[in-house]
Amino acid sequence: MSFCSHRFSIRRLAVSPAARLGACALLSVSLLCVALEESLSAADSFAAVIAETQPKMVKIYGAGGPRGLESYQSGFLISDQGHIVTVWSYVLDTDYITATLDDGRKFEAKLLGADPRLDLAVLKVEARELPHFELAAGVPGEAGNRVLAFSNLFGVATGDEPASVQHGIIAVKTRLDARRGTFETPYHGSVYVLDAMTNNPGAAGGALTNLHGELLAMLGKELRSAQNNIWLNYSLPIEELRSSIEQILQGKFRPGEDKTTTKPVDAIDLAQLGLVLVPDVLDRTPPYVDLVRADSPAGLAGVKSDDLVVFVGDNLVHSCKGFREELSRIERDSKLRIVLMRDQELVEVEIQPVAEQKK
Amino acid sequence: MSGRLKAEGCRLKVGNSGAACWALLVATSLMMSAGHALAADELQRREEQAMKAAVARVAPSVVRIETVGGLERVGQVLIGTGPTTGLVVSAEGHIVSSAFNFAQKPDSILVTLSDGSRHAAKLVATDHSRMLVLLKIETEAKLTVPEAVPLAEMRVGQWSLAVGRTFDAGQTNLSVGIVSALDRIWGKAVQTDAKISPNNYGGPLIDIAGRVLGVLVPMSPDGTGEMAGVEWYDSGIGFAIPLAGVVQVLPKLVQGQDLQPGVLGVNLKGADLYGQATTLAAVRATGPAYKAGFRAGDVIVEAGGQPVTRPAELKHQLGRLYAGEKIKLVARRGDGRIDREVELADKIEPFDFPFLGILPMRPLAGEKAAGLVVRYVYPDSPAATVGIKAGDRIQAVGGTEVESADSLAQKLQNLAPGEPVQIEVRRGSETLLLRPILGRLPESLVDELPPAHAAVEPPVAPDKPGETEPEQPQVGVVALKIPEFQNECLAYVPESYDPRVAYGVVVWLHAPGGLKQDELIELWKPLCQQHDFILVAPKATDRTKWQPTEGRFVRRALDDVMKNYTTDPSRIVLLGQEGGGAMAYLVGLASPDVVRAVAVVDSPMPRLVQVPETEPVHRLAFFTTLATKSETTAAVEAGIKRLRAMKYPVTVKEVGEQGRSLLTDELEALVRWFDALDRL
The missing domain is CATH 2.40.10.120 (Thrombin, subunit H)
Known part of the structure; x- marks a missing residue:
């Protein structure tokens, strides 16, 4: 039905220029118009972009993973000299990587470099004059944009068979670390979440484009949310990857410090605040305050026993464990803003750790 | 790209036209293609815009x-x-x-x-x-x-x-x-x-x-x-x-009012949602349909103003309604029409199976039956209290003629324990009118039972030599092959199997460790022969444990036996020990249309299984052993409590402090209980 509506509306939009041209041309031309118009549909407009994009895709074969994990993934060309962008994974962890181009030619691919923080790797095959994406021409996308995803998901295509293409929209642009501890991935930057089932075995490293065929992002690996236990279909925006790719191409890449996981050496703790939580007996004991020392920083800030801690800063805490985890990310002498639930009311307090308690 | 391809296609098509218009044609078609591509882009852009605007709104x-x-x-x-x-x-x-x-x-x-x-x-x-x-x-x-x-x-x-x-x-x-x-x-x-x-x-x-x-x-x-x-x-x-x-x-x-789906309090004949049957098999006395005047045997022909011929259509009309809402139902009763508005209820009290206290004789296939002959009277039952005796012939109940055990069962499933019922009994040349007060299904085991049917004469050999006998299904120890499944499955059919006799089915679900075929057959052979049972023993793929997914295989094995042999639908039993017991619960509770009893030895009911509501037409009983000081005692007791709360009869056999297998005499008593599952 969605295709029907395309077809219908296209006709409506397309008739006027066609009619105008037809009027000032020969009869045979207006007959021609009708023939052309009949065959036009949304599929045709996708077809042009798809036909142009598929030759830029690469099928990559390498090492199989543990427990029968597939030994292939997807990639795309970013230069006519055979530079390929793909995901960094166990598949590349071998001495012999094969890249099969869209025309079926097989090459041994050399690993030029990888940035594990971005799940990114760049390969090179010895070939010339290849169709490719212009890295510099990559564009940003936003929620609601319609997109095409190119990949060799499930290894369906082999030899000179073109990559598979899927159609969807960007559901949301968000950060993978927006929900800390939710996703087991080294990448914590922004992603496009898609409403199509793109992230399947073998799809990682594929290309996401808009309907003009402009490069938006690289398809990510399979990822399940630890919070709601469902699979996430996401891709990594090209602007997040661009500088690392360029550095690898120039041979200057130095893996950077992963700052997202560093915690302060001396973090805030409960005793310092004067807080005692209820005994932590369950996996997810709600963080109720059991006792507060009246003269402690927490007591002075107005925290009371039986309060439930719900937010530390802007992060929701589900459990005593989660509360301690959040505190461990905060410097010992910095101000602490927490939101408490007290009799169905949300109460925000700011706790100022006392100076003399700092050693 | 497609624009280019299109233009080339056009040129081929018009290739025979005069050279004069050639250039114009090519130019025009290229321009037109460009126009179309723009239009498609424009459409997509507008659609995307409209979607974003909708979300923003x-x-x-x-x-x-x-x-x-x-x-x-x-x-x-x-x-x-x-x-x-x-x-x-x-x-x-x-x-x-x-x-x-x-x-x-x-x-x-x-x-x-x-x-x-x-x-x-x-x-x-x-x-x-x-x-x-x-x-x-x-x-x-x-x-x-x-x-x-x-x-x-x-x-x-x-x-x-x-x-x-x-x-x-x-x-x-x-x-x-x-x-x-x-x-x-x-x-x-x-x-x-x-x-x-x-x-x-x-x-x-x-x-x-x-x-x-x-x-x-x-x-x-x-x-x-x-x-x-x-x-x-x-x-x-x-x-x-x-x-x-x-x-x-x-x-x-x-206002804080929870909303519940509306229920009518009826059961339809037949389990197939798309079958052609909207006859009420049972109408619960505490339910709204009964209060509105509908009774068992009525055929629903219209619901909510829509004609209804299949259960699914009735469900469709009811599904959207909440408790407290009303629906107009029209039913056919004989030549008459009942046209009433029913206010749906939020729940119906669990159905409590009524009990008269007798076992019926089982007529052989083809045997002409007039009424129901009493095989056995439970001591201290309602039937015993009013003096019904083995050998009596029950002719009518509540004024309706009784043709068989089935018709008596159907009559009873619309009554409740505590209700009086009028029974017409023929004893010799006497006709007695008795009024017992119905009781509840017993949870006790039964003593020695008299035979359930007359001795079976061997079938008469065909008169004409050369005319082959109809093909008989296999008897003795049979290896069942269930298509689609890799599991092995064993069955024992008494060598004396006669298709005129209806056999009960016991599905034995083995404990972890698998089953020893010879011992099993030796143990069950006399029991099957004496009580007219077929034993089915499916094997788990992994002999150390059953997978819940193997439930489908167990059910298929049971269906296979029921298809190929004459079986008695009122005596279909799942019996399991330890892990096999959990499997018996899983399969039994998921197959109330077929299974009439779940019996387990040393096995608690899995905590996560859903116990369905009791259904008058699907009578289900339970048997479990109970060890008083075992690790599983609390879990077994919790299961019994859950089942009894839903008004299921649960027969409990205490086996001492620790769980163990049944002794031979205990197994015999259990099979007698199986034999008596057609009690009324």
Whole structure:
């Protein structure tokens, strides 16, 4: 039905220029118009972009993973000299990587470099004059944009068979670390979440484009949310990857410090605040305050026993464990803003750790 | 690219035209193709714009919900703690969401509005029919209430956009699809092919103008409960409850009134939803249909103004209704018509099986039966109290003629324990009119039983030599092959098998360690022969344990035997020990249409199984051993308590302090109990 509506509306939009041209041309031309118009549909407009994009895709074969994990993934060309962008994974962890181009030619691919923080790797095959994406021409996308995803998901295509293409929209642009501890991935930057089932075995490293065929992002690996236990279909925006790719191409890449996981050496703790939580007996004991020392920083800030801690800063805490985890990310002498639930009311307090308690 | 290809195609087509117009043609067709490409782009751009505008329009009403505390698992599904979505339905702070989001019964609920403000929320009421909850936050500000699409305007094929607010509080997430169907899940939901998951459950499904079609929920046509349908997340099969309907029940929910699906309190003949039978097999005396005047045997021909010929059509009319709502039912009774309005109830008291206290003789196939001959009278039963004796012939009950045990059973299933019933008994040349008061099904074992049928004469050999006898199914020890399954399955059919006799079936589900064929057959052979049973012994693929998924195989093995042999539907039994016992519960409770008893040795009922309501037409009894000081004692007792609370009869055999197998005499007593399952 969605295709029907395309077809219908296209006709409506397309008739006027066609009619105008037809009027000032020969009869045979207006007959021609009708023939052309009949065959036009949304599929045709996708077809042009798809036909142009598929030759830029690469099928990559390498090492199989543990427990029968597939030994292939997807990639795309970013230069006519055979530079390929793909995901960094166990598949590349071998001495012999094969890249099969869209025309079926097989090459041994050399690993030029990888940035594990971005799940990114760049390969090179010895070939010339290849169709490719212009890295510099990559564009940003936003929620609601319609997109095409190119990949060799499930290894369906082999030899000179073109990559598979899927159609969807960007559901949301968000950060993978927006929900800390939710996703087991080294990448914590922004992603496009898609409403199509793109992230399947073998799809990682594929290309996401808009309907003009402009490069938006690289398809990510399979990822399940630890919070709601469902699979996430996401891709990594090209602007997040661009500088690392360029550095690898120039041979200057130095893996950077992963700052997202560093915690302060001396973090805030409960005793310092004067807080005692209820005994932590369950996996997810709600963080109720059991006792507060009246003269402690927490007591002075107005925290009371039986309060439930719900937010530390802007992060929701589900459990005593989660509360301690959040505190461990905060410097010992910095101000602490927490939101408490007290009799169905949300109460925000700011706790100022006392100076003399700092050693 | 396609423009170019098109132009070349055109040139080929018109290649025979005069050279004069050649250049013009080529030029024109190239220009036209460019025009088309632009138009397609323009369309896509406009569609995308329209979608973004639609989302922007509803976004102020879409809130983020976070919960703290509660269960970690509901059933076998791990409950996430991730944020979920809600939809504002009143300016004063009422928000609807999917009941799925609250299955874990959270301690605290936090709502973040589209402006970023956070509020504590209370759960006001639950709609158990549509699986929605209503929340309330306290707020000074007036919230934005979205516009609902009227039901009559919804069209299959129209754009439908699913909106959530789960990734970031500051922005919505979107999935695009079309309306796949209306009136799904028995008239309750709109179906969409947009990707519906915990990322947007509770959020709105909107049209291209940003008006709300419905509230997204997981749902399944077969299951009920908060988790039903979650397995279909992101599959292209998603459901939304029309907001237009929610608005109608909102006043009740706002007052804190929970809504329940409406029930009639009837059972239909036949289990096939699409079969041609809407005859009432049982009408529960405490239910609304009975109070409105419907009785067993009536044939429903119309419901809610719609003609009804199949159970599914009746279910479709009922499915959309809440308890307290009314439906007009028309039934055919003989030549008459009953036309009544029934107010649906929220629940029916569990059905308590009534008991007269007799075992019927079992006529052989083809034997002419007039009434029901009493095989055995339970001591101290209602029948014994009024003096019914073995050998009596029951001719009529409550004024209706009794032709067989079946017709007596059907009569009884519309009565309740404690009710008097008039019974006409023929003894020799005497006719007695007795009025016993019905009791409850007994939970005791039975003593020695007299034979259930007359001795069987060997079939007469065919007169004409050369005429072959009809093919007889295999007897003795039989290896059953069940297509599709790799499991092995053994059966023992008494060598004296005669198709005129109806045999009970005992499915033996072995304990971990597998089964020893020779010992098993030696033990069961005399029991099967004496009590007319066929033994079926399926084997688990992994002999050390049963997988719940092997339930389908067990059921298929049972169906296979029932198809190929003359079996007695009132004596179909699953018997299991330890892990096999858990399997007996799983298969038995999932097959109430076939299984009449579940017997377990040293095995508690799995905590997670759903105990279905008792059904008058599907009589199910339980037997369990109980060790008094074993690790599983508490679990076994908990299972017995759950079953008895649902009014199932449970026969308990104490076996001492620790669990053990049954001794030979105990097994004999158990098989006598199996033999007596056709008690009335």
